[in-house]
Amino acid sequence: xxxxxxxxxxxxxxxxxxxxxxxxxxxxxxxxxxxxxxxxxxxxxxxxxxxxxxxxxxxxxxxxxxxxxxxxxxxxxxxxxxxxxxxxxxxxxxxxxxxxxxxxxxxxxxxxxxxxxxxxxxxxxxxxxxxxxxxxxxxxxxxxxxxxxxxxxxxxxxxxxxxxxxxxxxxxxxxxxxxxxxxxxxxxxxxxxxxxxxxxxxxxxxxxxxxxxxxxxxxxxxxxxxxxxxxxxxxxxxxxxxxxxxxxxxxxxxxxxxxxxxxxxxxxxxxxxxxxxxxxxxxxxxxxxxxxxxxxxxxxxxxxxxxxxxxxxxxxxxxxxxxxxxxxxxxxxxxxxxxxxxxxxxxxxxxxxxxxxxxxxxx
Amino acid sequence: xxxxxxxxxxxxxxxxxxxxxxxxxxxxxxxxxxxxxxxxxxxxxxxxxxxxxxxxxxxxxxxxxxxxxxxxxxxxxxxxxxxxxxxxxxxxxxxxxxxxxxxxxxxxxxxxxxxxxxxxxxxxxxxxxxxxxxxxxxxxxxxxxxxxxxxxxxxxxxxxxxxxxxxxxxxxxxxxxxxxxxxxxxxxxxxxxxxxxxxxxxxxxxxxxxxxxxxxxxxxxxxxxxxxxxxxxxxxxxxxxxxxxxxxxxxxxxxxxxxxxxxxxxxxxxxxxxxxxxxxxxxxxxxxxxxxxxxxxxxxxxxxxxxxxxxxxxxxxxxxxxxxxxxxxxxxxxxxxxxxxxxxxxxxxxxxxxxxxxxxxxxxxxxxxxxxxxxxxxxxxxxxxxxxxxxxxxxxxxxxxxxxxxxxxxxxxxxxxxxxxxxxxxxxxxxxxxxxxxxxxxxxxxxxxxxxxxxxxxxxxxxxxxxxxxxxxxxxxxxxxxxxxxxxxxxxxxxxxxxxxxxxxxxxxxxxxxxxxx
Numbered sequence: 001x002x003x004x005x006x007x008x009x010x011x012x013x014x015x016x017x018x019x020x021x022x023x024x025x026x027x028x029x030x031x032x033x034x035x036x037x038x039x040x041x042x043x044x045x046x047x048x049x050x051x052x053x054x055x056x057x058x059x060x061x062x063x064x065x066x067x068x069x070x071x072x073x074x075x076x077x078x079x080x081x082x083x084x085x086x087x088x089x090x091x092x093x094x095x096x097x098x099x100x101x102x103x104x105x106x107x108x109x110x111x112x113x114x115x116x117x118x119x120x121x122x123x124x125x126x127x128x129x130x131x132x133x134x135x136x137x138x139x140x141x142x143x144x145x146x147x148x149x150x151x152x153x154x155x156x157x158x159x160x161x162x163x164x165x166x167x168x169x170x171x172x173x174x175x176x177x178x179x180x181x182x183x184x185x186x187x188x189x190x191x192x193x194x195x196x197x198x199x200x201x202x203x204x205x206x207x208x209x210x211x212x213x214x215x216x217x218x219x220x221x222x223x224x225x226x227x228x229x230x231x232x233x234x235x236x237x238x239x240x241x242x243x244x245x246x247x248x249x250x251x252x253x254x255x256x257x258x259x260x261x262x263x264x265x266x267x268x269x270x271x272x273x274x275x276x277x278x279x280x281x282x283x284x285x286x287x288x289x290x291x292x293x294x295x296x297x298x299x300x301x302x303x304x305x306x307x308x309x310x311x312x313x314x315x316x317x318x319x320x321x322x323x324x325x326x327x328x329x330x331x332x333x334x335x336x337x338x339x340x341x342x343x344x345x346x347x348x349x350x351x352x353x354x355x356x357x358x359x360x361x362x363x
Numbered sequence: 364x365x366x367x368x369x370x371x372x373x374x375x376x377x378x379x380x381x382x383x384x385x386x387x388x389x390x391x392x393x394x395x396x397x398x399x400x401x402x403x404x405x406x407x408x409x410x411x412x413x414x415x416x417x418x419x420x421x422x423x424x425x426x427x428x429x430x431x432x433x434x435x436x437x438x439x440x441x442x443x444x445x446x447x448x449x450x451x452x453x454x455x456x457x458x459x460x461x462x463x464x465x466x467x468x469x470x471x472x473x474x475x476x477x478x479x480x481x482x483x484x485x486x487x488x489x490x491x492x493x494x495x496x497x498x499x500x501x502x503x504x505x506x507x508x509x510x511x512x513x514x515x516x517x518x519x520x521x522x523x524x525x526x527x528x529x530x531x532x533x534x535x536x537x538x539x540x541x542x543x544x545x546x547x548x549x550x551x552x553x554x555x556x557x558x559x560x561x562x563x564x565x566x567x568x569x570x571x572x573x574x575x576x577x578x579x580x581x582x583x584x585x586x587x588x589x590x591x592x593x594x595x596x597x598x599x600x601x602x603x604x605x606x607x608x609x610x611x612x613x614x615x616x617x618x619x620x621x622x623x624x625x626x627x628x629x630x631x632x633x634x635x636x637x638x639x640x641x642x643x644x645x646x647x648x649x650x651x652x653x654x655x656x657x658x659x660x661x662x663x664x665x666x667x668x669x670x671x672x673x674x675x676x677x678x679x680x681x682x683x684x685x686x687x688x689x690x691x692x693x694x695x696x697x698x699x700x701x702x703x704x705x706x707x708x709x710x711x712x713x714x715x716x717x718x719x720x721x722x723x724x725x726x727x728x729x730x731x732x733x734x735x736x737x738x739x740x741x742x743x744x745x746x747x748x749x750x751x752x753x754x755x756x757x758x759x760x761x762x763x764x765x766x767x768x769x770x771x772x773x774x775x776x777x778x779x780x781x782x783x784x785x786x787x788x789x790x791x792x793x794x795x796x797x798x799x800x801x802x803x804x805x806x807x808x809x810x811x812x813x814x815x816x817x818x819x820x821x822x823x824x825x826x827x828x829x830x831x832x833x834x835x836x837x838x839x840x841x842x843x844x845x846x847x848x849x850x851x852x853x854x855x856x857x858x859x860x861x862x863x864x865x866x867x868x869x870x871x872x873x874x875x876x877x878x879x880x881x
Contacts, residue, residue: 032556033458069486072553073518077458113458155455156491183486243762317763 001051001121003043004210009034009112011213014307016108018212018230019205021297022311023280024105024131025067029074034109037077037116044112045121046206047097052194056096058123059087059191061111064135064152064174065184070106076155079186080114083153087188090149090161099123099197101138101189103205104131104280110186125201127190129328130297133279135174136167137340139330140190143200150174150189154181202328208234216306226306227321236325237358239284239291240273241266241303244318249311260314262322273322275300276347277311283347284322292324293347295331295340296354299323324354367418368425369590370808371405372621372801373397375431376642376684376704377778379804380408382416382423387628387809391416392801394778396704401432402575406582413586420587425880428579429595429617429807436571437615437665440469443567444512444543447476449502450559451517451526452483455491461559466666473567476510478502482526483518488819490526491518499530503537512543514566516559520548522871523819543569549610550671557661557670564667565612572611576604591846593810597674598855599624599654600813600877603845612671615664618803619676623648623655625806626774629796635772636761636790639803640779642684643701645757647677647764650774654855679760683779684710685720687749695749697756712738720782723749730781758788765789776802813855813877814841822870831857831872838876852878 004012013031020027038044052058061080063070084095098115100108103126115122127138135147147170153159160177164170170189178185192200215233219226231238242264249258257278264271273291276283281298284291292298300309303319330336332353338344341351367390371380378397382390393411398404405428413420436442450461462474480502482494506513513534517526527546534544545566551558572594580592593601595617607614622639626632633653639646649656655674662673680699684706688696702709702717709715711722712733718741724730726738726746765771770791775783776799785793798805816838820830835854843849856875 029459029556032463036459036463066486068553072555073483073486073491074452074456074555075458076454076456078454157454182489182491317765319763 001045001047004046004112005043006035006038008210009038009109011210011217012112012206013109013213014216015209015212016104017308017310018299018301019108019129019209019297020104020131020308020310021280021299022277022309023133024102024107025070026310027106027109029071030106030109030113033075033077033113034116037113041116041119044116046124047121048124049194049198049201049203052097052123052197054194056194057091057093057191058097058099058194058197059084059095059188060101060127061098061114062101062107062187062189063110063184064187065178067106069183073155073182073184075184075186077113077117079153079155080110080188081118082157082159083151083186083188084114084118086151086153086159086161087149087191090151091191095120097121097123099201100126100206102126102128102131103202103209104128107131108206108209122206123197124206125197125203126205127201129202129205129331130295131280132340135171135189138190139202139328140192140196140200141167141339142330142333142335143196145190145192145196145200147190149191150187152177152181152185152187154185156182202330219306227301227303227323230301230306231323234325236323237354238321239298239324240264240271240286240322241268242273242320244314244316244320245272247314247316258311262320275322278345279311281311282345283342283349284324290349290352290357291322292354292357293342293349293351294345295327295336297325297327299325324358326354365422367416367423368427368808369409369412369423369588370427370804370806371408372429372595372618372803372807373401373405373431374618374641374803375644376682378404378408379801380412381801381804381808382412382418383805383808387805389798389801389805390418392798392804394800401430401435402578405430405579409582409586413588421589423588423590425593426579426583426588426590427593427595427601427807427810429621429803430575430614431618432571432575432614433568433611434615434664436568437469437564437667440472442571443472444570445475445510446473446512446514446563446566447506447510448478448514448516448559448563448566449499449530450477450479451481451494451515451530452555453479453481455483455518456555459556462563463556464668465560469665469667473563476506484520484523484526486519486522488519488523494526494529496533499533500537503534507538512545512566512569513538514545514547514559514562516547516555516562518555519553520546521551521553524548543609545569545609550612552670554661554670557668560667561612561664561669561671564664564669565610568611569608572614573608576607580604595621595807595810598657598672598813599806599810601810616673616676619646619648620655620674621806621810622646622776622803623650623674623806624810625802625804626650626776626796627653628805628809629776629798629802630774630794632772632774632794635774635794636764637774637776638757638761638780638783640775640777640782641682642703642706642779643680643682645679645681645760645777645779647679647760648674649764677760677764679756681720681753681756683719683721683782687718687720687723689718689745693745695745697749697752720753721779723753724782729784732781753782754784754787757783761787762789775799811877811879812842812845812847813875814838814845814847815873815875816841817871817873819871830870831874834872834874835876838874842876842878843881846880847878848881849878852876
């Protein structure tokens with residue numbers, strides 16, 4: 001067990017933005033909520049899964065809805081607590097700890113605010129190892145774990161306990177309820193035992209986010225290249241370097257879809273990379289060649305600061321370095337690729353691991 | 364009878380003034396050092412430009428001021444109002460208190476009276492919960508005598524400002540009509556924390572704006588000028604004194620905007636990159652259809668994260684007074700420190716002891732000011748290297764601001780533009796227009812009057828096209844009332860925000876028009 005204070009939260013926020021691969025919502029609001037909760041209730045207990053007693057109940061906490069709603073109608077902090085209480089009542093069992101459902105964007109910070117408030121420990125794990133847009137896109141789903149029973153709660157005090165026949169229905173019903181409840185709700189979802197989390201979650205992701213933030217900030221102080229440090233830490237690859245030369249985006253079915261073109265510089269001059277995104281960056285290509293594709297992570301970083309550029313924040317002229325990071329093995333299985341592979345998102349390219357794509361390039 | 368106008372722009376180093384005739388010919392220009400109190404510099408420039416112009420004072424009918432008073436008050440944490448803020452948002456929003464993340468020294472001043480009350484709207488315009496009017500009345504009564512300016516912020520007020528308006532009414536009823544009220548819907552966009560910050564800052568600088576306006580009008584009178592006064596705002600249009608006192612935060616960053624507009628006028632270009640070289644920094648902005656491109660990101664004002672509209676400016680720490688340090692091994696560094704307006708005392712070519720960027724161009728024979736003899740001893744090869752680096756720094760920044768790889772027209776303005784060559788990488792032409800030294804003051808003088816209408820329309824009633832036509836004619840009427848000439852009004856911005864789940868395809872339309880003074 002170790003304690004997370006304000007310094008750690010700042011680092012985690014940077015790591016969360018990077019693993020958010022351009023989407024997941026700006027962690028800024030989640031960070032402020034966690035900082036205020038720490039100020040009021042003291043530091044957060046981060047534990048490894050092995051510190052959880054056998055059979056104990058662990059429930060991830062997350063927001064659902066539009067991040068743009070949440071930056072305006074900020075939560076009051078009670079929603080997640082209400083959701084947890086309602087779930088405890090329904091299940092007749094006490095919740096031992098919480099954890100994030102994703103390791104990217106705003107949702108990696110929100111459980112920390114809840115944990116500080118309730119004095120619950122946070123398990124060092126998550127269900128994606130990155131950010132994805134839909135409820136069933138978690139490693140728990142791959143192992144057949146149900147999202148139900150789950151609870152949606154809003155700031156007005158409404159909550160809904162939901163039992164659904166499968167996780168796609170959970171996604172569908174929860175999404176329409178979210179709109180009626182005001183566009184942004186907090187969830188208690190995927191209740192799991194310790195054993196299930198140990199088996200199905202991606203472990204140590206909060207620590208990894210914190211390390212990313214720490215190397216980025218330290219590199220700045222030591223005048224080292226922060227991108228190199230991040231690549232070493234994550235076993236990632238530099239895919240391309242250049243400046244954004246064109247951007248084309250449309251909002252469709254609630255997703256910000258589009259493409260951005262990157263004009264190469266240095267070793268990449270006279271080359272062009274295309275980034276394809278749907279909330280997150282999902283495919284990077286160079287001509288006919290695939291550089292990296294979902295579920296492997298594509299992060300677009302400011303070349304000078306290594307701070308991530310979101311798909312919303314991409315603008316002409318931004319100097320960026322595109323990096324690829326291998327996804328967790330769980331996503332590289334047949335079911336994993338069915339759930340979050342290129343075909344699911346409508347891209348007509350086969351999935352090839354980023355390290356293999358890079359090998360080919362060297363030969 | 365010819366009518367004249369005065370334009371004044373306060374920069375970090377110099378305060379510039381111009382007098383223009385009706386056809387915008389420059390009759391006189393003046394450049395004074397910006398004073399620590401800002402006002403003295405303005406008065407000096409004003410006096411001098413009137414004296415040199417020789418025009419009949421009674422023919423000066425308009426005076427436009429672009430000033431940094433408000434920015435300075437925030438940055439220096441001085442002369443701020445006693446502010447209270449009311450956030451209408453409970454039960455939502457409690458997880459992040461107002462002014463979190465604002466530097467402590469500022470928070471101590473503007474964060475003394477912070478309240479959160481019930482109310483606000485959903486993203487689709489539904490009420491989250493009713494206002495608790497009695498609670499608000501009690502808060503107002505408790506603030507009487509303690510504060511002189513109020514900030515009112517409601518959840519989703521950019522969609523529905525009903526609660527902000529009602530709370531403002533209650534404030535006036537309880538606290539009297541003298542109290543200044545800043546409503547967030549007039550200031551920022553969706554993003555509660557940033558909009559709230561901007562609104563509280565706005566409330567804190569109401570007095571600064573008031574005093575600035577009064578003393579400017581007074582100074583004009585002392586010179587024998589009875590002119591209508593306008594303030595420049597940061598989208599390149601003018602505000603009446605009355606409006607400025609309500610929304611002074613909109614004056615922040617009007618300086619770079621004035622330069623961009625002035626450069627546009629002087630070069631007759633509608634689309635270009637404008638490079639304004641001052642004493643301490645070089646500001647690069649984008650001129651797009653005659654107006655500055657707006658920034659799409661959160662902007663920092665005095666350490667506070669805000670989201671009100673700002674021109675998209677890249678500020679490079681390289682100006683006419685920038686100090687160059689030579690190292691023993693033949694290496695050198697450029698800035699970011701600057702001698703500012705002390706250049707004419709401290710620069711080598713002016714008899715001082717500091718090597719500046721201006722000395723470099725004088726030594727290389729690229730500018731005929733100062734005394735070249737005093738810099739003749741410098742190593743020419745080294746100077747060439749420094750000059751190349753300066754040019755490279757500018758070219759890099761130009762490239763960062765471009766919207767595509769295509770070469771663009773670059774307009775060089777500002778007193779320090781002698782620093783740079785007329786051939787730049789990435790530019791298909793470099794224009795150094797006449798009167799380049801006072802482009803900012805000219806921009807201030809020629810600014811247009813704008814007006815904005817924001818209203819929810821049911822698009823199904825008239826159809827989209829006719830609805831927009833109607834909104835446009837409403838905005839035109841407003842602009843004419845504010846002093847614009849009806850014949851050359853144009854629409855500068857249209858925003859349509861559809862409100863889901865409301866009958867009749869309800870859409871919030873915001874339309875902004877601008878035109879010359881009548």
